[in-house]
Amino acid sequence: MTMNNLFGYKERDTWLNHTTGTAKLVGFLAISTMGMISYDTRFLLALGVLAIALMKMAQIKYHEYALMLKLVLVFAVINLVMVTVLAPQYGTQLYGTHHALFGSGYWTITQEQVFYEFNLLLKYLFSLPLAIILLFTTNPSEFAAGLNKIGVPYKIAYSFAITLRYIPDVQSDYHTISLAQQARGYEISKKASLLARSKGAVQIILPLVFTSLDRIETISQAMELRRFGREKKRSWYQEQAFSKRDILVFVGSIGVIVIGVGLLIVNGGRLYNPFQ
Amino acid sequence: MPAPIIDFQHVTFKYHAQAEPTLHDVSFQIYPGEKVLIAGASGSGKTTLLRLLNGLIPQAYAGDITGKLTLNGKNIVEQTLFDLSLQAGTVLQDSDAQFVGLTVAEDIAFALENDNQSVSHIKAEVSKWANRFGLGERLNLAPQALSGGQKQRTAMAGVLVDDGKLLLFDEPLASLDPAAGVVAMEMIDKLQTERDLTVVIIEHRIEEVLSAHVDRVIVMADGRIVANGTPTEMIQSGILPENGLDEPLYVKLLRRAHVDIASLANVADVKQVVVDENKAAIEQLKIPVKKGLHHTKKLVIENVDFSYDKKQRLFKQFSTVIHQGEVLGIVGKNGSGKTTLSHLLTGFLMPDSGDILLDGKSVLQQSIKERADNIGYVLQNPNHMITKATVFEEVASGLILRHVPTDEVEARTRAVLKLIDLDSMRHWPISALSFGQKKRLTIAAVLVLSPQILILDEPTAGQDATHTGELLDFLATINKQENTTIIIITHDMHLLANFVERALVVVDGQLLADTTPAELLADEKLVTAASLRTTSIYQLANRLGISNPEELNAAIVHGQV
Numbered sequence: 016m017t018m019n020n021l022f023g024y025k026e027r028d029t030w031l032n033h034t035t036g037t038a039k040l041v042g043f044l045a046i047s048t049m050g051m052i053s054y055d056t057r058f059l060l061a062l063g064v065l066a067i068a069l070m071k072m073a074q075i076k077y078h079e080y081a082l083m084l085k086l087v088l089v090f091a092v093i094n095l096v097m098v099t100v101l102a103p104q105y106g107t108q109l110y111g112t113h114h115a116l117f118g119s120g121y122w123t124i125t126q127e128q129v130f131y132e133f134n135l136l137l138k139y140l141f142s143l144p145l146a147i148i149l150l151f152t153t154n155p156s157e158f159a160a161g162l163n164k165i166g167v168p169y170k171i172a173y174s175f176a177i178t179l180r181y182i183p184d185v186q187s188d189y190h191t192i193s194l195a196q197q198a199r200g201y202e203i204s205k206k207a208s209l210l211a212r213s214k215g216a217v218q219i220i221l222p223l224v225f226t227s228l229d230r231i232e233t234i235s236q237a238m239e240l241r242r243f244g245r246e247k248k249r250s251w252y253q254e255q256a257f258s259k260r261d262i263l264v265f266v267g268s269i270g271v272i273v274i275g276v277g278l279l280i281v282n283g284g285r286l287y288n289p290f291q
Numbered sequence: 292m293p294a295p296i297i298d299f300q301h302v303t304f305k306y307h308a309q310a311e312p313t314l315h316d317v318s319f320q321i322y323p324g325e326k327v328l329i330a331g332a333s334g335s336g337k338t339t340l341l342r343l344l345n346g347l348i349p350q351a352y353a354g355d356i357t358g359k360l361t362l363n364g365k366n367i368v369e370q371t372l373f374d375l376s377l378q379a380g381t382v383l384q385d386s387d388a389q390f391v392g393l394t395v396a397e398d399i400a401f402a403l404e405n406d407n408q409s410v411s412h413i414k415a416e417v418s419k420w421a422n423r424f425g426l427g428e429r430l431n432l433a434p435q436a437l438s439g440g441q442k443q444r445t446a447m448a449g450v451l452v453d454d455g456k457l458l459l460f461d462e463p464l465a466s467l468d469p470a471a472g473v474v475a476m477e478m479i480d481k482l483q484t485e486r487d488l489t490v491v492i493i494e495h496r497i498e499e500v501l502s503a504h505v506d507r508v509i510v511m512a513d514g515r516i517v518a519n520g521t522p523t524e525m526i527q528s529g530i531l532p533e534n535g536l537d538e539p540l541y542v543k544l545l546r547r548a549h550v551d552i553a554s555l556a557n558v559a560d561v562k563q564v565v566v567d568e569n570k571a572a573i574e575q576l577k578i579p580v581k582k583g584l585h586h587t588k589k590l591v592i593e594n595v596d597f598s599y600d601k602k603q604r605l606f607k608q609f610s611t612v613i614h615q616g617e618v619l620g621i622v623g624k625n626g627s628g629k630t631t632l633s634h635l636l637t638g639f640l641m642p643d644s645g646d647i648l649l650d651g652k653s654v655l656q657q658s659i660k661e662r663a664d665n666i667g668y669v670l671q672n673p674n675h676m677i678t679k680a681t682v683f684e685e686v687a688s689g690l691i692l693r694h695v696p697t698d699e700v701e702a703r704t705r706a707v708l709k710l711i712d713l714d715s716m717r718h719w720p721i722s723a724l725s726f727g728q729k730k731r732l733t734i735a736a737v738l739v740l741s742p743q744i745l746i747l748d749e750p751t752a753g754q755d756a757t758h759t760g761e762l763l764d765f766l767a768t769i770n771k772q773e774n775t776t777i778i779i780i781t782h783d784m785h786l787l788a789n790f791v792e793r794a795l796v797v798v799d800g801q802l803l804a805d806t807t808p809a810e811l812l813a814d815e816k817l818v819t820a821a822s823l824r825t826t827s828i829y830q831l832a833n834r835l836g837i838s839n840p841e842e843l844n845a846a847i848v849h850g851q852v
Binding site for chain 1: 639
């Protein structure tokens with residue numbers, strides 16, 4: 016283990032790894048914001064292609080992000096089902112036409128509704144690869160530096176880095192405490208009933224909280240003793256100088272915004288409407 | 292004489308949260324270039340003194356200060372924590388928690404980042420200091436991948452990048468094994484001479500610190516300074532044991548040989564003290580090393596294989612026998628399998644193959660809970676174990692969970708509480724207990740289940756000589772009365788030398804030796820392999836040309852009354 020590998024950051028020799036955290040963060044925010052605003056299917060499809068192409072270039076292996084992908088897909092499906100259940104006529108409202116596919120009354124499913132939900136799905140599909148690329152190719156400290164650079168106060172940006180620093184410690188505390196409590200007699204294994212197990216789990220929380228509070232006190236003292244919080248600004252060891260590559264990322268992001276805004280004007284709103 | 296760098300005049304300090312002052316009328320000076328040891332038992336006020344020096348008092352801990360205290364001639368109380376940190380660098384006791392960066396490089400850079408210095412300057416400084424501390428190859432490593440010694444060196448580098456002239460160490464040896472402790476003290480020594488630093492070390496492990504040429508020792512007890520002089524004066528006066536501190540082992544030996552320590556020159560340095568004329572008296576103390584005291588097989592470990600991941604096997608065909616009523620020590624450098632072994636015994640981990648037999652019956656099918664009925668395990672950190680609000684509840688909880696009748700719970704809990712001397716405090720909230728008391732409480736909570744075997748992980752960590760003594764008395768009692776087998780995982784030299792009967796040296800999953808502590812601590816090869824060090828008795832015996840030094844070690848082990 017050479018690096019904190021939470022979120023799967025790894026040193027890979029790709030241009031996306033070498034791009035500064037600030038540039039990637041700005042690019043991510045620009046593209047995903049534009050994509051969230053727009054409901055232009057052509058635009059969203061293009062973003063999806065772009066995201067997948069970037070994903071290929073980032074050389075991230077499937078097994079590294081499989082869990083994240085599955086979680087997001089499950090979430091997306093639940094989201095789409097809920098939209099259908101709660102607002103089955105929203106598509107008709109939005110596009111102003113009614114082309115029934117099947118069902119009747121409240122449960123009439125229209126082409127408009129399916130199209131609307133397809134757009135929602137596209138939003139998930141393009142933004143997930145971008146988020147994975149950002150997290151997997153950016154050193155956590157550089158990410159914090161990037162946050163700070165785009166205007167997040169450094170105390171908040173640093174808290175992100177420090178959380179990553181101590182998560183492995185808290186995980187190992189949790190594991191140790193859980194075993195110790197089982198030895199004391201709290202059954203957490205599958206042998207016990209659900210109620211007994213949840214009672215046992217509560218017993219882990221208290222010692223974990225106390226251990227963590229102890230740790231936090233020491234950490235904050237250690238930080239103050241080395242002048243964290245003294246200056247208004249702070250420099251970052253992991254900060255990278257901007258290069259041509261970063262400028263290109265900025266230019267590319269601006270390009271995406273220009274196209275997105277252009278489509279907003281052409282379409283006369285956020286929607287691309289194939290029904291009229 | 293130059294002006295003192297630290298000057299305390301009649302300083303009294305009371306925490307707001309407490310009724311009585313923690314420091315009473317403390318006066319002392321420390322001069323530039325000195326290396327000073329501030330020693331004292333738990334609760335003597337030495338940590339409070341350190342907090343006054345680095346500014347954590349009054350900024351993190353509020354209280355009332357009277358008297359005059361200056362650093363570099365300026366009033367400490369009127370300066371901010373940040374100003375003080377530029378003059379006095381603090382290396383905290385827990386070098387793991389002090390490690391705030393994600394990597395070695397970022398941790399060393401931390402103070403400079405906070406000063407908003409340019410990145411190129413920071414990189415140059417980090418590389419300079421990392422190389423100076425032998426960390427140049429490890430710049431990109433996370434703290435989880437470092438040894439205790441490396442973390443502490445990172446902490447030192449991270450403090451020294453400020454180029455301050457005063458360095459404060461809070462118990463620098465607490466989280467290190469003895470071998471790493473020796474290296475750390477040598478490093479501090481070297482730094483001090485090269486960079487003309489003033490060093491203040493807070494510690495209760497006197498023996499190790501004295502080996503690093505301390506100029507002066509300040510002894511604290513009950514919030515007062517009870518002695519302030521050279522190490523030789525301290526040993527001569529015999530003031531250390533009176534104040535809950537351990538004397539070096541060779542000094543104990545010399546006392547037992549009725550050497551007149553009060554007038555012995557250089558008595559604080561085992562390499563220089565002249566006691567040739569007492570050689571005969573010392574040799575007379577030798578006693579044969581006792582071994583093979585116990586014969587009933589209690590726990591048998593048979594050909595155990597274990598690996599955390601498939602590629603690397605930690606234990607390969609590991610076998611040993613632990614006898615009933617034995618006090619067994621397991622030693623070895625960190626990460627070599629000591630804790631893994633205890634986790635295999637308690638069922639926290641399962642062996643890949645092989646068997647573990649208790650009284651001839653395999654325990655592998657039992658759950659963690661079932662095994663805990665026979666094999667009690669006390670973790671190193673009491674905070675990992677405590678779940679209840681009061682002392683009584685904590686001890687009783689294991690019995691209640693095993694559906695023991697209420698009146699029996701009461702009787703058994705009270706009996707154990709009496710044994711560990713916490714019965715009068717049974718209604719106390721646990722938050723009011725000291726660290727040492729919490730440690731004893733966790734032992735009680737395990738003992739109440741009447742285990743036949745008790746496994747303790749570093750039981751003396753963070754405890755001073757007085758508390759260690761109490762703990763050992765108590766363990767000796769249950770060992771004798773209940774014939775409980777006691778297994779101790781440790782690298783505490785005093786614990787090994789004074790208490791353990793048999794020692795297993797486990798290195799990289801191999802049983803390197805099965806021996807007595809007396810023999811182990813007189814065997815340079817084994818000691819190096821186990822990251823321990825030889826005792827000062829061994830060093831003295833070597834200088835005097837006394838053969839079989841293990842028999843002198845044994846005099847300390849078994850000569851204890």
